[in-house]
Amino acid sequence: MDEAVTREAGPATATGEARRETGAPRHKAKPELLAPAGNMEKLKVAIRYGADAVYLGGKAFGLRNLAGNFTLPELSEAVQYAHDRGVKVYLTVNAFADNLELAELERYLEETAPIPLDAYIAADPGVVDLIRERFPERDIHLSTQANTTNWRSARFWQSQGVKRVNLAREMSLEQMRETAARCDIELEAFVHGAMCISYSGRCLLSGAMTGRDANKGECTQPCRWNYAIVEESRPGEYFPIREDETGTFIFNSKDLCLIEQLPELVRAGVGSLKIEGRMKGIYYAASVIRIYRQALDSYWEDPESYRLKPEWLEELSKVSHRGYTTGFLLGKPRDVDHEYLSCYVRNFEFVALVEGEANSGGTAVAVRNRLQVGDVLELIGQGSSFTRFTLQQMLDENGVPLKVAHPNQRVVLPGLAGAGEFDLIRREKATPR
Numbered sequence: 001m002d003e004a005v006t007r008e009a010g011p012a013t014a015t016g017e018a019r020r021e022t023g024a025p026r027h028k029a030k031p032e033l034l035a036p037a038g039n040m041e042k043l044k045v046a047i048r049y050g051a052d053a054v055y056l057g058g059k060a061f062g063l064r065n066l067a068g069n070f071t072l073p074e075l076s077e078a079v080q081y082a083h084d085r086g087v088k089v090y091l092t093v094n095a096f097a098d099n100l101e102l103a104e105l106e107r108y109l110e111e112t113a114p115i116p117l118d119a120y121i122a123a124d125p126g127v128v129d130l131i132r133e134r135f136p137e138r139d140i141h142l143s144t145q146a147n148t149t150n151w152r153s154a155r156f157w158q159s160q161g162v163k164r165v166n167l168a169r170e171m172s173l174e175q176m177r178e179t180a181a182r183c184d185i186e187l188e189a190f191v192h193g194a195m196c197i198s199y200s201g202r203c204l205l206s207g208a209m210t211g212r213d214a215n216k217g218e219c220t221q222p223c224r225w226n227y228a229i230v231e232e233s234r235p236g237e238y239f240p241i242r243e244d245e246t247g248t249f250i251f252n253s254k255d256l257c258l259i260e261q262l263p264e265l266v267r268a269g270v271g272s273l274k275i276e277g278r279m280k281g282i283y284y285a286a287s288v289i290r291i292y293r294q295a296l297d298s299y300w301e302d303p304e305s306y307r308l309k310p311e312w313l314e315e316l317s318k319v320s321h322r323g324y325t326t327g328f329l330l331g332k333p334r335d336v337d338h339e340y341l342s343c344y345v346r347n348f349e350f351v352a353l354v355e356g357e358a359n360s361g362g363t364a365v366a367v368r369n370r371l372q373v374g375d376v377l378e379l380i381g382q383g384s385s386f387t388r389f390t391l392q393q394m395l396d397e398n399g400v401p402l403k404v405a406h407p408n409q410r411v412v413l414p415g416l417a418g419a420g421e422f423d424l425i426r427r428e429k430a431t432p433r
């Protein structure tokens with residue numbers, strides 16, 4: 001390792017069990033950091049990087065059907081793994097069912113009933129009713145798909161036996177504060193991730209244009225595509241409505257990032273801080289979770305002297321995103337909250353996952369992106385620090401030196417001191433797009 005970046009590592013991440021403080025009044029309990037888990041690997045990474053709770057989908061009735069999702073045996077294994085580490089698991093059943101799907105949904109709930117999940121996440125009032133009737137012992141969290149935008153809605157759901165509501169991204173901080181003051185129900189809010197230009201998934205664009213229904217978890221995000229105008233009697237003649245030379249992206253929101261407003265959210269009474277992204281990869285999840293973990297722990301330990309660290313923002317800028325916005329939290333979004341250039345900011349790419357110490361010595365890593373001797377790389381772990389190094393040597397599993405390694409290959413990196421399982425290796429891209 002030729003260069004250690006001297007960044008002060010943040011406080012060690014506590015275990016989920018130690019972080020959890022149940023039973024205290026909402027304003028005194030430490031908020032939960034809730035992270036996505038699209039599959040078993042993402043679940044392990046989310047827990048490793050500091051999630052207090054994870055949300056995931058089964059193979060039916062959970063939005064994000066394209067995210068991988070869990071079979072019933074996988075779900076049992078995931079819950080066991082999480083509970084062993086003091087982390088809660090919420091299962092999404094937040095699709096909107098039609099009459100024909102109700103029986104199948106009931107069967108699915110029966111199949112998942114023996115699994116000690118911590119809550120179902122539902123959106124459809126019919127699904128809420130079914131869970132309450134058939135599985136009254138199970139906690140229900142109301143999904144963002146239900147679009148709770150005011151305190152009366154939150155109070156209504158409270159009266160329906162719902163334990164927690166996810167507040168719509170369209171609510172301001174002041175509205176969240178008022179909702180917390182007027183209701184006695186747990187409040188959850190998104191703090192990071194993609195924005196939807198309709199009310200969180202209540203949109204027909206994807207279903208109409210690609211046959212993939214956003215309300216069945218299959219949104220292809222056509223709101224982020226490039227558009228032109230066609231006059232009906234001139235098919236095939238596209239009139240550009242140019243915003244700039246890259247095209248016209250009329251529905252294309254920046255991504256939500258509320259790291260700077262985290263203390264205000266906690267003081268407003270939000271008890272669960274949710275990160276979006278079951279479709280995102282492990283590098284994204286780890287990078288975002290670890291920074292919010294640091295910020296939340298740091299604020300909770302000493303609110304008076306809490307300061308936002310510039311390196312937290314810097315680290316969040318190193319994951320793929322579309323520019324950041326505070327969305328509706330501080331007032332209605334303006335044109336600066338829109339992304340007029342279609343491109344994602346992707347300055348760094350994830351290249352390898354550390355699996356642990358190799359039998360032969362050195363560090364075993366699973367290669368996810370082409371790796372070459374001479375690459376300048378960064379190793380990240382749970383803290384906000386990272387270590388930069390130049391890759392001097394690389395061996396295959398038989399100890400044969402390699403110049404280049406390819407995705408899905410396992411290799412050994414000698415001399416990578418301090419690396420542990422689930423640490424990640426990234427590389428700055430030569431030409432940022």
Ligand code: SF4
Nearest residue numbers: 196197203214219223
């Ligand atoms: S197309 Fe865009 S606005 Fe519509 S549901 Fe998907 S993300 Fe939301």
